[in-house]
Amino acid sequence: MALPVMLAFGLGLWPGPVPAxxxxxxxxxxxxxxDRMAEAMRVLGRFLKGEAVTxxxxxxGAGAIHRIAAGLxxxxxxxxxxxxxxxxxxxxxxxxxxxxxxxxxxxxxxxAVRLAAVAATGDVxxxxxxxxxVVRACGACHELFRKKP
Ligand code: HEC
Numbered sequence: 001m002a003l004p005v006m007l008a009f010g011l012g013l014w015p016g017p018v019p020a021x022x023x024x025x026x027x028x029x030x031x032x033x034x035d036r037m038a039e040a041m042r043v044l045g046r047f048l049k050g051e052a053v054t055x056x057x058x059x060x061g062a063g064a065i066h067r068i069a070a071g072l073x074x075x076x077x078x079x080x081x082x083x084x085x086x087x088x089x090x091x092x093x094x095x096x097x098x099x100x101x102x103x104x105x106x107x108x109x110x111x112a113v114r115l116a117a118v119a120a121t122g123d124v125x126x127x128x129x130x131x132x133x134v135v136r137a138c139g140a141c142h143e144l145f146r147k148k149p
Contacts, residue, residue, distance in 0.1 A: 006058040011076055014102035020078035027086040031075040033068050038063040041138070044131045058127055065134060066112035085099035089147040104141035111137045 020026045040061040047053040080091040094101045115130040 004046075007092055009017070014099070016105065017079045017098055018075055020080045023078070023081045024086040026076075026078050026081050027088045027090070030081075031087075033071060033076060037065055037068045037138070040068075041135070041142040044134060047094065047127065047131055048135075055119045055122045055124050055127065058131070059116055060115035062112045062119055062134070066116065069108040069112060071103055072108075077101070083147055091145050091147055094145050101141070101145055104137070104145070108134070108141070 035049050041056050043053055043061045047058060077094055078091065079095055081088055082094070111130065111133040115127070115134050118126050118130045
């Protein structure tokens, strides 16, 4: 799985922002995707707390995060869906600094690819560092681009 994923990542392009067809719905849909990522994160959190988690469970979580992170570029943040639309917590800077926002999405994908690759080796002890890198990639983007709850 790692090689095709790497290739897809290498070819990944960051397109320009598109306008939202139905802004309120776009906000709800991307929040649902973010919640799915948080679900996948839970297994990583359990791992960091020292609970028994298998490398296969971590690999599955990394795969889900990678899939959703790729979706960030595929229209999850259309223009016109900033704070003020529905319950959006998306700061307007996202669209002013679109390339930087895209860089954070790309960083998360890269961290998820790396985590999946390490998990595939089955070496649980080697997983801490790539797990922490994924957690940081979520936080780095939220810090700049998500309104504090
Ligand atoms: C490229 C930037 C970026 C990355 C990377 C990112 N997020 Fe987010 N996230 C956001 C933004 C912006 C919002 C606010 C979206 C909104 O309210 O419409 C958000 C919202 C959320 C929410 C709240 C969803 C809701 O129901 O309101 C959760 C949970 C979340 N992110 C989890 C994660 C996790 C877990 C990761 C990493 C695996 C992650 N995010 C990575 C930008 C990012």
